[in-house]
Amino acid sequence: MEYVSPEGLRLDGRRPMEMRQIRAEIGAVAKADGSAVFEMGNTKVIAAVYGPREVQNRSQQLSDQALVRCEYSMANFSTGDRMRRPKGDRRSTEISLVIRQTMEACILTHLMPRSQIDIFLQVLQADGGTRSACINAATLALADAGIPMRDLVTSCSAGYLNSTPLLDLNYVEDSAGGPDVTVGILPKLDKVTLLQMDAKLPMDIFENVMQLAMEGCKAVANYIREVLLENTKTLEYRRGV
Amino acid sequence: MRGIQLSLNQTQKLRLQRALEQLESLSSKANSNASVTIADTIPVNYEDGVLKGHGTSELDGEVVATMCGVVERVNKLVYVRALRARYKPEIGDIIVGRVIEVAPKRWRLEINFSQDAVLMLSSMNLPDGIQRRRTAVDELNMRSIFEENDVICAEVRGFQHDGSLHLQARSQKYGKLERGQLLTVPPYLVKRRKQHFHNLEQYGIDLILGCNGFIWVGEHIEAKDPMVEDQVNKSEQQNTKSSKNFTRLEEQEQTYTPPETRQNICRTANAVRVLSTLGFNITVEVITETVELSSSLNLDIHEMLGSEFCVLVAEREAERRRLLTKKKG
Numbered sequence: 001m002e003y004v005s006p007e008g009l010r011l012d013g014r015r016p017m018e019m020r021q022i023r024a025e026i027g028a029v030a031k032a033d034g035s036a037v038f039e040m041g042n043t044k045v046i047a048a049v050y051g052p053r054e055v056q057n058r059s060q061q062l063s064d065q066a067l068v069r070c071e072y073s074m075a076n077f078s079t080g081d082r083m084r085r086p087k088g089d090r091r092s093t094e095i096s097l098v099i100r101q102t103m104e105a106c107i108l109t110h111l112m113p114r115s116q117i118d119i120f121l122q123v124l125q126a127d128g129g130t131r132s133a134c135i136n137a138a139t140l141a142l143a144d145a146g147i148p149m150r151d152l153v154t155s156c157s158a159g160y161l162n163s164t165p166l167l168d169l170n171y172v173e174d175s176a177g178g179p180d181v182t183v184g185i186l187p188k189l190d191k192v193t194l195l196q197m198d199a200k201l202p203m204d205i206f207e208n209v210m211q212l213a214m215e216g217c218k219a220v221a222n223y224i225r226e227v228l229l230e231n232t233k234t235l236e237y238r239r240g241v
Numbered sequence: 242m243r244g245i246q247l248s249l250n251q252t253q254k255l256r257l258q259r260a261l262e263q264l265e266s267l268s269s270k271a272n273s274n275a276s277v278t279i280a281d282t283i284p285v286n287y288e289d290g291v292l293k294g295h296g297t298s299e300l301d302g303e304v305v306a307t308m309c310g311v312v313e314r315v316n317k318l319v320y321v322r323a324l325r326a327r328y329k330p331e332i333g334d335i336i337v338g339r340v341i342e343v344a345p346k347r348w349r350l351e352i353n354f355s356q357d358a359v360l361m362l363s364s365m366n367l368p369d370g371i372q373r374r375r376t377a378v379d380e381l382n383m384r385s386i387f388e389e390n391d392v393i394c395a396e397v398r399g400f401q402h403d404g405s406l407h408l409q410a411r412s413q414k415y416g417k418l419e420r421g422q423l424l425t426v427p428p429y430l431v432k433r434r435k436q437h438f439h440n441l442e443q444y445g446i447d448l449i450l451g452c453n454g455f456i457w458v459g460e461h462i463e464a465k466d467p468m469v470e471d472q473v474n475k476s477e478q479q480n481t482k483s484s485k486n487f488t489r490l491e492e493q494e495q496t497y498t499p500p501e502t503r504q505n506i507c508r509t510a511n512a513v514r515v516l517s518t519l520g521f522n523i524t525v526e527v528i529t530e531t532v533e534l535s536s537s538l539n540l541d542i543h544e545m546l547g548s549e550f551c552v553l554v555a556e557r558e559a560e561r562r563r564l565l566t567k568k569k570g
């Protein structure tokens with residue numbers, strides 16, 4: 001199948017190096033300490049953060065740092081065909097673990113000993129790149145909850161189809177079976193905290209694809225920063241002196 | 242932007258927008274661009290020396306924010322004041338909390354902090370007011386003082402060496418709160434002040450603005466000194482031959498809240514709710530003003546949570562702050 005037309009356009013009309021439209025909104029869940037909705041094109045994810053709060057299971061309590069937990073789930077209505085999703089299937093457990101590790105790397109857990117931070121992620125619409133969208137939503141929600149972090153984590157995916165590196169794959173491109181590289185970076189520190197690919201790629205091409213994904217992450221980071229600054233300013237001026 | 246979830250019609254939307262814009266223009270004059278987000282570099286003057294406070298860290302010789310908030314500078318100290326974070330206790334803070342567990346010699350309280358707070362049996366006055374060592378009998382009778390799910394007002398005593406937060410309630414003004422409503426607002430909206438207990442006499446209610454963002458609105462209760470009361474009771478007992486019926490009636494009277502007071506409690510609670518959804522600073526003055534506004538408009542209590550009143554409060558607040566800055570300037 002042709003994923004990039006001879007004119008250099010993808011199936012949804014984007015250029016190979018073009019991202020989908022992103023949109024973020026802070027404060028979607030009233031009762032949570034921090035929450036956010038993040039959209040990348042048709043992919044839509046809602047994140048809620050609770051904590052730092054008392055550890056629910058005393059045996060898991062860590063005396064020198066906070067416990068970070070993450071739960072990823074997909075809504076029944078999120079995909080094209082509606083289906084019941086059992087909680088804790090292999091795919092969602094794996095993604096939960098990946099996101100937990102990524103977020104734990106950037107949270108300053110040693111500042112909140114003997115407490116626990118819960119991150120709940122729910123995919124409302126799945127159109128490829130849910131992993132990336134979840135990480136971006138989780139970053140926003142953690143920042144909203146006022147949890148100290150080393151840096152914002154942002155994530156974006158890239159692929160390689162029809163001998164062209166493509167940024168931010170959607171569902172159709174994702175299911176083409178080509179390589180899908182998900183990258184998570186700390187933009188300020190310029191470090192990679194997440195790198196996933198379940199296919200083979202020659203070294204030189206891989207470098208190109210990863211570079212592209214990192215550019216995408218930086219674009220997301222700029223947007224997220226704007227949203228957070230806007231939110232902080234709003235809260236501050238509303239509060240007044 | 243944190244959206245206000247209300248169904249506004251077109252005019253209300255415009256009015257709210259205008260009021261909020263006015264608020265923005267007022268505050269931007271006061272402090273310009275002090276807001277930072279995570280991983281923003283905070284400009285500092287290195288020649289004077291810098292002390293890095295909360296919400297900051299060092300990266301390649303630069304001071305970098307680790308939270309979203311507002312940069313504050315006190316002499317050499319640079320720190321970030323977080324807005325929507327959980328409560329951070331300071332010694333002497335007056336807080337309102339809910340008992341979640343009765344443990345040996347202590348109660349555990351939920352106070353919106355990263356851990357549960359501990360109120361030791363030994364750090365509170367006994368109900369009979371006698372100063373003495375707590376015995377095993379006192380420990381067994383702990384549920385007669387506070388039970389699970391009771392709402393309590395106490396003071397932050399400090400952090401113990403094992404990192405747990407301890408509270409104390411060594412005065413008549415602290416203790417169990419009854420006959421009222423508990424409201425939770427983000428803690429950054431409550432400012433630390435000299436006075437956190439307020440008695441709104443005109444409504445016959447007590448208002449406790451806990452530093453942890455828990456606000457208590459309840460019927461006014463006279464703080465009584467038990468020693469004095471005991472003496473009075475004794476003399477009364479000597480004077481009057483009180484029958485059993487009489488005492489029962491008295492008891493009933495003590496636990497009964499008149500409907501007007503109940504309405505006032507609800508009205509005040511709704512005022513706090515409106516202010517917190519708008520994200521305005523919560524003080525007694527603003528609360529009473531909001532309550533007065535609602536009663537002067539003859540609004541029903543449930544109408545206070547509607548969009549019209551919300552817009553009115555926003556406009557009123559904008560006007561109030563404009564006058565304040567005018568006075569200063």
